[in-house]
Amino acid sequence: MKNICIYGVGGVGGYFGAKMIQNNSNNHYHISLIARGNHLDKIQKSGLKLIGENETVVVHPDMATQNILEIPQPDLVLMCVKSYDLAAAVQDVNRVMTAETVILPLLNGINIPERIRIDTDKGAVLPACVYVGTHVAEPGVIKQKGGNGRIIFGDDRIKGAKAAVQTAAILKELSINCDYLPNPDLEIWTKYLFIAAYGTVTSATGKTLGEVYENNQLKSHVKAIMTEIVELASQKGVEFEEMEIMRSLDKAKSFPFEAKTSFQRDFENPLKKNEKELFVDNLLAIAEEFKVNVPMIEHYNLLLQDRAQ
Numbered sequence: 313m314k315n316i317c318i319y320g321v322g323g324v325g326g327y328f329g330a331k332m333i334q335n336n337s338n339n340h341y342h343i344s345l346i347a348r349g350n351h352l353d354k355i356q357k358s359g360l361k362l363i364g365e366n367e368t369v370v371v372h373p374d375m376a377t378q379n380i381l382e383i384p385q386p387d388l389v390l391m392c393v394k395s396y397d398l399a400a401a402v403q404d405v406n407r408v409m410t411a412e413t414v415i416l417p418l419l420n421g422i423n424i425p426e427r428i429r430i431d432t433d434k435g436a437v438l439p440a441c442v443y444v445g446t447h448v449a450e451p452g453v454i455k456q457k458g459g460n461g462r463i464i465f466g467d468d469r470i471k472g473a474k475a476a477v478q479t480a481a482i483l484k485e486l487s488i489n490c491d492y493l494p495n496p497d498l499e500i501w502t503k504y505l506f507i508a509a510y511g512t513v514t515s516a517t518g519k520t521l522g523e524v525y526e527n528n529q530l531k532s533h534v535k536a537i538m539t540e541i542v543e544l545a546s547q548k549g550v551e552f553e554e555m556e557i558m559r560s561l562d563k564a565k566s567f568p569f570e571a572k573t574s575f576q577r578d579f580e581n582p583l584k585k586n587e588k589e590l591f592v593d594n595l596l597a598i599a600e601e602f603k604v605n606v607p608m609i610e611h612y613n614l615l616l617q618d619r620a621q
């Protein structure tokens with residue numbers, strides 16, 4: 313039997329955890345959830361509920377715990393925490409990793425494997441991105457608003473294809489919507505182009521994805537941020553197709569009008585940290601490194617700083 317660990321059972325981890333447990337009907341895999349607080353209590357007592365777009369399911373994991381030392385040594389870890397919790401989560405996972413453990417990180421961002429590698433040199437770390445719109449609606453309950461739940465992932469950037477090929481087989485057996493591309497960098501930047509621009513504008517304005525898309529001025533701001541990101545990507549050696557900005561602008565249409573971005577959800581809660589560092593500060597650092605002007609990103613950086621006070 314292979315052991316799967318979902319580390320962080322929020323919007324993303326809760327969605328994929330529920331799908332995997334639901335589709336593991338032959339018990340081919342042992343699936344553990346690492347969660348905490350009331351959310352963990354509720355999952356332990358009543359299971360994990362996913363209110364999906366077409367159906368609602370309640371699933372019961374093989375184990376749900378906050379203590380990583382209680383779970384069987386994982387073959388595959390879906391890393392599903394926010395970027396501000398990533399280092400601590402990787403240090404925790406590192407305690408149970410072997411040379412064969414694969415980490416599949418589903419965070420937004422363009423340098424997540426490199427960040428994970430700061431805290432572990434074991435196993436494999438696959439570059440990846442995901443399209444899903446989900447959040448914790450209440451303890452024990454995950455709600456989906458859009459997104460097709462598609463994971464795109466590729467080879468460990470240093471160790472090669474073996475881990476990604478094994479992971480593709482596991483995800484396929486568990487009927488997870490995914491694509492394995494040996495080098496997924498362009499796909500990861502494409503997801504980032506969409507979410508960094510829309511995440512920033514939705515957070516700074518408090519408008520939903522649909523409201524931003526329908527507002528000509530705000531949509532032009534999203535487009536300007538995307539144009540600046542395309543220039544920064546090019547400095548990093550990633551070239552987008554000419555049509556990509558228009559395609560990425562229109563991706564907002566595929567989400568319900570009232571959908572919010574995960575950055576925005578955190579930003580609206582003064583008690584929570586947020587991923588500004590991932591979506592804005594990271595871009596400003598690349599702009600600084602390559603001496604590129606990014607006036608719209610800088611404008612939104614100031615707006616976010618003002619709104620945070």
Ligand SMILES: NC(=O)C1=CN([C@@H]2O[C@H](COP(=O)(O)OP(=O)(O)OC[C@H]3O[C@@H](n4cnc5c(N)ncnc54)[C@H](OP(=O)(O)O)[C@@H]3O)[C@@H](O)[C@H]2O)C=CC1
Nearest residue numbers: 320321322323324347348392393397419420444445446574
């Ligand atoms: N939500 C979405 O639709 C999408 C999100 N993403 C990206 O995916 C990543 C995850 O986002 P999302 O799922 O929304 O985040 P959430 O905040 O909903 O989920 C993260 C979960 O991890 C838990 N967690 C963090 N550290 C630990 C720990 N040490 N032990 C146990 N539990 C822990 C958090 O608990 P607690 O609440 O107690 O902090 C929380 O339940 C982000 O990078 C985001 O940008 C990508 C695509 C879509």
Ligand SMILES: CC(C)(CO)C(=O)C(=O)O
Nearest residue numbers: 443444445459507573574
């Ligand atoms: C917009 C969305 C839901 C798309 O997958 C997303 O990635 C996020 O909110 O972080």
